[in-house]
Amino acid sequence: MAMLDTQSPFLFLTCQPGAEPLVKADIQARYPALRFAFSRPGYLTYKSETLLGLDVPRPSVFARRWGLSFGWKPDIAQAWDLAQTHLQRLPDIVHLWARESEANDALPPEIQAREASLLAEITKSTSTPINREALQGQVVLHLIEIDPERIAIGASLQSPPHRSSVAGRPPFLSIPEEAPSRVWGKVSEAFWRTKIKPNARDILLDIGCAPGGGTRVLLDFGAQVVGVDAAQMHPSILANKRFHLLPLVMENVDPKTLPTGISGVVYDVNLSPKLMLGHLSALLSAIPSLQWGFFTLKLNQPSLLGDLKWMLKKIRASGFPHLFVEQLVYNRQELFCFASKQAHALTEAPSSI
Ligand SMILES: C[S@@+](CC[C@H](N)C(=O)[O-])C[C@H]1O[C@@H](n2cnc3c(N)ncnc32)[C@H](O)[C@@H]1O
Numbered sequence: 001m002a003m004l005d006t007q008s009p010f011l012f013l014t015c016q017p018g019a020e021p022l023v024k025a026d027i028q029a030r031y032p033a034l035r036f037a038f039s040r041p042g043y044l045t046y047k048s049e050t051l052l053g054l055d056v057p058r059p060s061v062f063a064r065r066w067g068l069s070f071g072w073k074p075d076i077a078q079a080w081d082l083a084q085t086h087l088q089r090l091p092d093i094v095h096l097w098a099r100e101s102e103a104n105d106a107l108p109p110e111i112q113a114r115e116a117s118l119l120a121e122i123t124k125s126t127s128t129p130i131n132r133e134a135l136q137g138q139v140v141l142h143l144i145e146i147d148p149e150r151i152a153i154g155a156s157l158q159s160p161p162h163r164s165s166v167a168g169r170p171p172f173l174s175i176p177e178e179a180p181s182r183v184w185g186k187v188s189e190a191f192w193r194t195k196i197k198p199n200a201r202d203i204l205l206d207i208g209c210a211p212g213g214g215t216r217v218l219l220d221f222g223a224q225v226v227g228v229d230a231a232q233m234h235p236s237i238l239a240n241k242r243f244h245l246l247p248l249v250m251e252n253v254d255p256k257t258l259p260t261g262i263s264g265v266v267y268d269v270n271l272s273p274k275l276m277l278g279h280l281s282a283l284l285s286a287i288p289s290l291q292w293g294f295f296t297l298k299l300n301q302p303s304l305l306g307d308l309k310w311m312l313k314k315i316r317a318s319g320f321p322h323l324f325v326e327q328l329v330y331n332r333q334e335l336f337c338f339a340s341k342q343a344h345a346l347t348e349a350p351s352s353i
Helices: 020-030 076-087 109-125 183-194 213-220 273-284 302-316
Strands: 007-014 035-040 043-053 065-073 093-098 139-147 150-157 203-207 224-228 243-246 262-267 292-298 322-326 334-340
Touching: 007 139, 020 035, 020 043, 020 302, 043 065, 043 150, 065 076, 065 139, 076 109, 076 139, 076 150, 093 109, 109 139, 183 213, 183 292, 183 334, 203 213, 213 224, 273 292, 273 302, 292 302, 302 322, 302 334
Parallel strands: 093 139, 203 224, 203 262, 224 243, 262 292
Antiparallel strands: 007 043, 007 065, 035 043, 065 150, 139 150, 292 334, 322 334
16 A cells, blocks of 8 residues: 555644633534544544545635644654554654644743653654655655653654645744744744745735734845834834834824835734725725735624624635635634735645545
8 A cells, every 4th residue: 555545534733722612612623524623732533434644625714734633642663663554665754743732932841851752762763854845746754742651653744735844834933032022923934834034035914013023023034014004113214224213003104104115014903804904905905016915804793703604705805716724833813815916836735635
């Protein structure tokens, strides 16, 4: 049996710890035939009525890593043996991590120590590359310590919607002290995820920019930035000659006053998307040069999840036919929507299970 014929009726997914109720509601709406099987904070499994393959589609917009699930074993050696039974041959790469390590800050020393001892153990069993970035088409074996003495075993086929890193962690886990806000992490992660790289020729629009953590990231690409916010900006941002502030609420921005050629927009307003997306769509559809957008969609009430389709429709109506939605590691009670004028590897619609 070839590895790609590997099948299981179970799938696993990982998400932001605490987001499990949202994951359950999202999967119930998208794939009502999937049956919830097991969960720990940040880790869930589901059972399908039919066998699933390694290319199982992303089951939820909250999923960061997902794939087939083969159950769990009490230690690495037994987990490795079970994985071999299912996969029939060595995987291309192993991602080994502790469930709680999906943090958005430097990992606590005790988790680092646990991961180090798991790694020491598995290197006794195999010379397969461990915890390297997964490349498209590779079969990734996930060994996740879900509890002490419980190693969950899963496998996935790497494709663009899958995060390529261990646990889906962004490559940076601490925010520079000089960053004006923690939004530095969110916007940096969005650029890492989408591989968008602005340069000095870009003019970017930053809506809800104060105090300027995200603006710092945009300026560090060398871009010109037009910020929109009536709140106080950090002095280090105001001092930058490539930053221009419109000290207004977004609803009062006249598109005719904006420079021509704006190529990207970052939207991070702390108000309900239901209130704001109509205004946003009116403003952005008057900027035909826009190529891409990063939108933070507040989800501070689970009921807002039911409005996600409507929100995405509004973003499409702003001039972006291609969308991708995910919960970033640096998102809290919110989702990230990447919107693009051109098709992009990430924005292919996930097919149904
Ligand atoms: C989460 S903070 C933004 C953080 C910022 N992006 C950063 O990187 O530091 C949300 C911002 O939205 C702004 N805001 C709220 N309503 C707004 C509106 N109608 N138009 C523009 N900005 C608004 C607030 O003043 C606040 O600064």
